[in-house]
Amino acid sequence: MTSRDFSSDSLDPSGEEWEQFRASGHRMLDAMIDNLSTLRERPVWQPVPEQIRESFREAPIPEESGTLTEFFTRFEQAVLPYSTGNRHPGFMGWVHGGGTPAGMLAEMLAAGLNANLGGRDHAPVEVERMVIRWAATMMGLPETASGLLVTGSSMANFIAVIVASRAQPAGTEMRKTGLQARKLVGYAARTVHGCVSRAFDLAGLGTDALRLVPVDTSFRMDVSALRQMIAEDRKAGAEPFLVVGTAGTVDTGAIDPLEDIAAIAGTEKLWFHVDGAFGALATLSERFHPALEAIGKADSLAFDFHKWAQVPYDAGCVIVRDPVRHAAAFAQTLSYLSREDRGLAAGAPWFCDLGPDLSRGFRALKVWATLSIYGTRRLGRMVDQCCDVAQHLAARVEREPTLELMAPVTLNIVCFRVRVPGTDEATQDTFNAELVKDLQESGITAPSTTRISGQLVIRAAIVNHRTTCADADRMVDAVLNLAMRRDLQRMPEDRSRGNSAG
Template sequence: MLDDMFDSVMSLRDGPVWQSLPDEIRSEIRTQPCPEQGHDPKELYSRFTSHILPYAVGNRHPGFMGWVHGGGTLQGMLAEMLAAGLNANLGGRDQAPVELERTVLRWTAQMAGLPEDSSGVLVTGSSMANFIAILTATRAVSNGADIRRSGLNGRPLTGYAAVTAHGCISRGFDMAGLGTEALRLIPADENFRMDTQKLRAAIREDRAAGREPFMLTGSAGTVDTGSIDPLNELADIAKEENLWFHVDGAFGALARLSPDLAPMLAGIERADSLALDFHKWGQVPYDAGCIIIRDAIQHRATFAQNLAYLSRETRGLAAGSPWFCDFGPDLSRGFRALKVWMTLATFGTERLGQMVSGCCAVARHLADRIRQEPELELLAPVTLNIVCFRVRAPDALSDELNSELVRDIQESGVAAPSATTINGRRAIRCAIVNHRTTEADTDRFMDALLKRAGERSAR
């Protein structure tokens, strides 16, 4: 299995980025009966190589550019094997894996510029990390114990984020019982950053209407265009208005590791909480999200329970308090920290920062190529690593043409862009996140796109 996976990674460029799952294989996977008798592991592995391996989403491949998915590393893959062999539950207790996660969290706070004694926990991804931040912020506005015991009791708590914020922020407000209408989506400026004047106006209007502003979320790398909200200014507003300042840095937070990009994230170190994913620009295999919270006491007060069967001791296996189940909803937790630690320790922050810079340089190369082609049009500034553009066409045909071209290129196996909508126009979106992607890969994609666009125009 290891030899085959090494060979698979080494030969990625030789195969398609993605290929559609054949109907017969899809049917076979879906209809297989629950086994009453065991099967030969060799037979099962053969099914993996024939039915699963060729038909994954393709984010390991250097031509994968559609969504913000990291490419993974062999070091992380091997760490996953070791963690699975150890089979440790990191909900708590006195054990070395827990200490390693604490070290990873300390490193993360240090990389982001937050205090090293900040609290945190590794989670599935930024959707859960942002949700934990929202819950902690609701408890911070008053006596958290009262809210945990009796709920919000109709308190009109109100939060703020830009219209460009990831949808998991709105969903987090939903899951927290606040309702999506409690999140005010503030318009963005021409650079797709939160308009701070409109933010200030919205806060004033909400206070005048009897609502209770409590949280402000800024994005460090928005999902559509990679723009960065004015974090320092947002931090100032949060301080003036006594709001919890949260930053969703799902992929963009790690741009702090790049000396040439770090100034764009000024203000992230002032956050009360920060969400980020190591499985994006950190190149750690899925899943590896993280939440860092400045106030460890407030964080623990949001989740900790006093239960007899989870009693803590000063020595023995039940020592080591506080446990990670005190900082999030999960009691059963895998050893994610090992693959994060292995990746960070193998490559170091300097080399990871160079990789981030390299991804952004490839994105700029792609943007330059688009500017040189008269039939193409950039639709948003290239702030970090995301390029949004379209093939020019009459308005009545443009949206459908660009959507069709995205599907054409995906099915060709040459590359995997995605589609989004920018200022009401359908856009082809490329996110350069994979450390394996080079300028040559984007040129190959552009050549295929222009050829396919010409064929469609001729028809």
Template sequence: MNEPPTSTPGHSLDPQSEQEWTEFRSQAHLMLDDMINDLAALRDGPVWRPLPDERRSAFRAAQVPSGAGSLEAWRRSFREDVLPYATGNRHPGFMGWVHGGGTPVGMAADMLAAGLNANLGGRDHAPVEVERMVIRWAATLMGLPEDASGLLVTGSSMANFIAVIVASRAAPGGLSLRTAGLQSRRLVGYAGKTVHGCVSRAFDMAGLGSEALRLVDVDQEFRMDVAALRRMIEADRAAGLEPFLVVGTAGSVDTGAIDPLDGIAGVAKGEGLWFHVDGAFGATAVLSETIRPRLVGLERADSVAFDFHKWAQAPYDAGCVLVRDPERHATAFAQSLSYLSREDRGLAAGAPWFCDLGPDLSRGFRALKVWATLSVYGTRRLGEMVDRCCAVARRLGQLVEAEPMLELMAPISLNIVCFRVCARECDDVENDILNGEIVKDLQESGIAAPSTTVINGRKVIRAAIVNHRTEYADVERLVDAVLACASSRSGGA
């Protein structure tokens, strides 16, 4: 019989002496200082800067290290080659996409979670109870029952996917889908034409096919037309299709529009359909006393998808899915594997586990940073931050309307402003090109980072005010820079 290998000094990856622990502690403290100093000076630097070609080439040519290196050298590489060239969403001038800005508190909590290295797929340990607490808090905030089911995921793309799976299994005969697949079933769901693309992808990944998501017309404010929804459901039933799901959007990605959730909920209930709300960023507007009334109907949802890492400012990633009926949620995903057997006591107790509620067995401790964020800042202060973002967006809208060269292209529903440079000497196509080039100019300048989208067939500049650091001065600087870029490209005319 072969003897087991003899343990040798240094087999552990931890520091092996008091001196090594001291050296590690020194470097770790310096890393934390690097990040705190960077956060404190964000406003003084550019929003974004492109990664230099030589650094990009170095990353692409780098080989897997075979020998040990120093933590100090790695820290220096991160500080010089990564930190200055990140997305820029922490900066107050970042307005391009709905990315939260993060907080120092969330950063510190993420460090603690990494140190703990907990797997929240299951088992009986404190981190699981923290996530259960966070899910209960989330359900309460969204108006769902306190005992609603849910879990934290990578983001709303995964949250929407889980909701589509649960909804399909909740349809008549839907449990057979887990074993027999769709076979000849012709399940269809509905969402407004402004729905995020991840919902269509969820239908694709669920095996339903992206064409099974029926897109409903929207009104002039980009909100789902409830009467059109009723007509589509009626026509589809007559054609032999099986409606099972309606998706309402709370904060559309292009304009921030909120669908008439209460009206959609009424249709879903009357038709016996699952009512899901994609509230990726807009659902957290329930934190605001002034905006919450516009989300009436959210509390009637069978499931909700949203992100703590957007308007709630937790660090990436921290998406959330909530399901009103815990039994339907578990029935859609739970499985029995011998090595995952649940016990009445010991470390394998504490069922149901989170791996019974989604596709992931291995799950990080996302709940810690959410717990920290809600505990330190509180819902009142976070709600005031949401109000402030919307006020900054309205200020941007006022600046746009005051400039003859600029045109507001969509109503400002929440915190997203869509506008356009209209050069008189250019036709629509030329103005499309001009606006696209201006946005790239702005991003490369480091002054501001909006994005583009298409509204009523025209390319527009889109500014999403999601960062808690963004102030009036930042949108004033954006407008000045847009006009300067437009003037430069038109030769100062």
């Protein structure tokens, strides 16, 4: 739009201004579709230029009206080229979904509707209930299970820990009295995501209350150690209440022995929670479903639609098998939130009874769009495709004499490093860490790093539906080329040290 001010007293356009607004909106949509369709022609990531960074830091608060055209021009110049890069097929760093054009349009529709899904009786609430029912069924849980969409698995795991702690005898009293002298403890493998420890912190249990169980050579929870730790804690007067199994660890993609953990939880009368942030969605794959089937025995589950399901950020999900226990952990009665038998205040229970948020966006629309447009079978094949690319990458790494595979490839994560002969571990760590920065700044590819058995490694997570074997090969080629360049820069220093020593 070109006019500085809408003529209407509201913030809407008026009269012919609507047509101008429509034309501007179409241009913005076309530009974003053009951008998505040409991702491969662009760098995966590029650093924000200092002048743009400063322009944001120094920008004054706008006091006068601007135009939609000015705003979008600024977006195209200062934001669009410098985003995280996870839409690009060469992005293999953190476990980020790539998004879809359909999801982008659904997000626009949700914003246009501007619905608050904290509660009340309206169709968007029914859409989220449908999505939660679908999610529970997909994961093998009863369709009567409770749940809600949240920002991500960090919030989903936090909600699950709260529900689990209050499902214990006299647990609901904790809502008024707190922990008092109770010593509740939970268990998770050492490879568990840090958000579970943070959940214990935020829940007031303390991070020491999360016992970290050793793992085996495949980076899966050692169930014998779990049994022993539970027995020792009971003997010491603690109250074990929860065990967390991970479906797809963040470092290597390993899947804990969920069936065994479920059996121990049943015998010990513990709440069985699964953190399936990205790996749970592999249950849609016929190939990986058997390894994840025990998710259906969980008391609660956390996972993200915005990872392997490719829904635009943010779209986390928590599912709780027992709706009564879920509501008991969060429901509250306030006069200004009274529920009625009809009218807009009907439709209880509300989603604000199932988590900490009263104001909630319409996340369910983009999940509905993704599942209905692509279907679970196609999403399952996409999971297989990502894992096939990971196996291709692992095989390529093993063929290259200067590269070393550092962990088994269970799903879609490949951990490897460049060997630097004649150097100590600290030097190899630094070399690989700097190499990853080189790779990211090259714009060719964007892996990340992690540590495996104390050693820093290059970590490639194949989550984007656009990533192919050719993209994996392109990354390896870039690794080898940039490593050779960095090694040549390092060699004169080594020779100099050798001459002075001799």
